Amino acid sequence: MLQLKRLVLLSIVVLSALSCFVTTDQRNSTDAFYYGVLPENFTWGASTAAYQIEGAWNEDGKSENIWDRFCHEGGHIVMNLTGDVACDSYHKWRDDITTMNEIGLKHYRFSLSWSRIVPDPTTGVVNEAGVNFYLNFITAVKQAGIEPMVTLFHWDLPQILEDNGSWGNETIIKQYQHYADVAFSRFGHLVKYWLTFNEPWVTTWMGYGTGQYAPGTKQPATLPYLYAHTIIKCHATAWRLYDTTYRARFNGMVSITLNTNFYAPKNSSKPEDVEAAERAAQFMVGWFAHPIYVDGDYSQVTSLLYVISMTSEN
Numbered sequence: 001m002l003q004l005k006r007l008v009l010l011s012i013v014v015l016s017a018l019s020c021f022v023t024t025d026q027r028n029s030t031d032a033f034y035y036g037v038l039p040e041n042f043t044w045g046a047s048t049a050a051y052q053i054e055g056a057w058n059e060d061g062k063s064e065n066i067w068d069r070f071c072h073e074g075g076h077i078v079m080n081l082t083g084d085v086a087c088d089s090y091h092k093w094r095d096d097i098t099t100m101n102e103i104g105l106k107h108y109r110f111s112l113s114w115s116r117i118v119p120d121p122t123t124g125v126v127n128e129a130g131v132n133f134y135l136n137f138i139t140a141v142k143q144a145g146i147e148p149m150v151t152l153f154h155w156d157l158p159q160i161l162e163d164n165g166s167w168g169n170e171t172i173i174k175q176y177q178h179y180a181d182v183a184f185s186r187f188g189h190l191v192k193y194w195l196t197f198n199e200p201w202v203t204t205w206m207g208y209g210t211g212q213y214a215p216g217t218k219q220p221a222t223l224p225y226l227y228a229h230t231i232i233k234c235h236a237t238a239w240r241l242y243d244t245t246y247r248a249r250f251n252g253m254v255s256i257t258l259n260t261n262f263y264a265p266k267n268s269s270k271p272e273d274v275e276a277a278e279r280a281a282q283f284m285v286g287w288f289a290h291p292i293y294v295d296g297d298y299s300q301v302t303s304l305l306y307v308i309s310m311t312s313e314n
């Protein structure tokens with residue numbers, strides 16, 4: 001019972017990303033999302049994120065990240081709660097796997113903590129204790145008959161990078177690539193499903209637009225668009241790295257988790273309402289999906305915003 005409670009906690013974010021791996025066929029078939037049955041082999045699972053479950057925020061060489069800082073600052077989170085201990089999965093991961101088996105889980109999605117694996121990305125030194133933690137965990141997950149799905153970045157930017165210009169400093173692309181390289185090379189033989197970023201809309205909009213999430217910056221007119229641009233480049237860089245260097249050996253897949261609201265036209269007989277719903281979707285999920293899946297560039301809706309951000313920033 002206790003363990004079941006732990007898994008409920010552990011599954012704060014459930015079932016988020018599995019539709020990333022839809023085929024081109026399914027992607028074009030709008031109706032398939034509205035009606036009918038789930039595609040054959042649709043993957044069900046449960047998911048978590050490093051900051052939300054691991055705890056051990058300063059153990060075994062892990063450095064501070066922006067969620068550590070944000071929660072410790074106080075005044076941002078209900079009752080000033082922190083993830084210092086959280087579900088204590090860093091220590092109790094064996095119990096987590098037992099619980100996963102008890103509920104019959106076949107796929108488990110979780111994220112790696114960048115600041116645990118490369119505590120100071122400006123030097124790029126790898127923390128072997130962090131690598132070993134994940135190596136032991138992923139190995140045990142596989143032995144339990146559960147397919148791991150690994151997210152590289154789930155909002156927890158190393159604080160040192162935030163202090164060095166955040167996603168506005170293009171050096172971060174090389175630093176992210178290096179981190180991805182460490183993950184692919186050390187865990188690639190065990191992991192077939194990779195996600196580069198979890199919900200970059202949240203990272204950029206909530207983190208740097210509304211400031212409700214770490215690091216609490218409120219620059220809605222500029223920073224989300226500038227930072228999203230860098231994140232898209234990081235995604236592309238990691239995808240290419242896997243494709244050129246690891247795919248032949250490991251034969252895995254690399255994708256990204258995009259969140260979105262669903263927008264329905266108020267009156268579907270009115271073309272202007274249908275267009276408004278489409279524009280809203282372009283604005284939210286198309287912001288990232290258009291450059292990544294369509295043609296490498298923004299849609300009309302978001303390109304304008306990016307240009308305006310560039311102009312007002314300079």
Ligand SMILES: *[C@@H]1O[C@H](CO)[C@@H](O)[C@H](O)[C@H]1NC(C)=O
Binds near residue numbers: 040041
């Ligand atoms: C579903 O999985 C089975 C077994 O791996 C495979 O033979 C089949 O082609 C898959 N179907 C689809 C639609 O991918």
Ligand SMILES: *[C@@H]1O[C@H](CO)[C@@H](O)[C@H](O)[C@H]1NC(C)=O
Binds near residue numbers: 073
């Ligand atoms: C949370 O931290 C802030 C800032 O330090 C402080 O002003 C506030 O009183 C704290 N709230 C609680 C419930 O402890």
Ligand SMILES: *[C@@H]1O[C@H](CO)[C@@H](O)[C@H](O)[C@H]1NC(C)=O
Binds near residue numbers: 163
């Ligand atoms: C980079 O971050 C470190 C640690 O927070 C800080 O001491 C340094 O001044 C920063 N450098 C730049 C160029 O922002």
Ligand SMILES: *[C@@H]1O[C@H](CO)[C@@H](O)[C@H](O)[C@H]1NC(C)=O
Binds near residue numbers: 165172
């Ligand atoms: C960008 O980050 C690097 C280290 O990651 C730092 O050396 C450099 O000074 C930063 N540039 C700016 C403009 O902050």
Ligand SMILES: *[C@@H]1O[C@H](CO)[C@@H](O)[C@H](O)[C@H]1NC(C)=O
Binds near residue numbers: 268269270
């Ligand atoms: C929806 O729009 C159509 C076309 O303009 C109109 O005839 C119809 O009355 C509208 N329906 C509602 C519920 O407003």
Ligand SMILES: CC(=O)N[C@H]1CO[C@H](CO)[C@@H](O)[C@@H]1O
Binds near residue numbers: 028
């Ligand atoms: C967005 C897109 O590619 N839509 C296409 C989906 O398939 C139909 C029928 O094959 C095409 O007409 C659409 O253009």
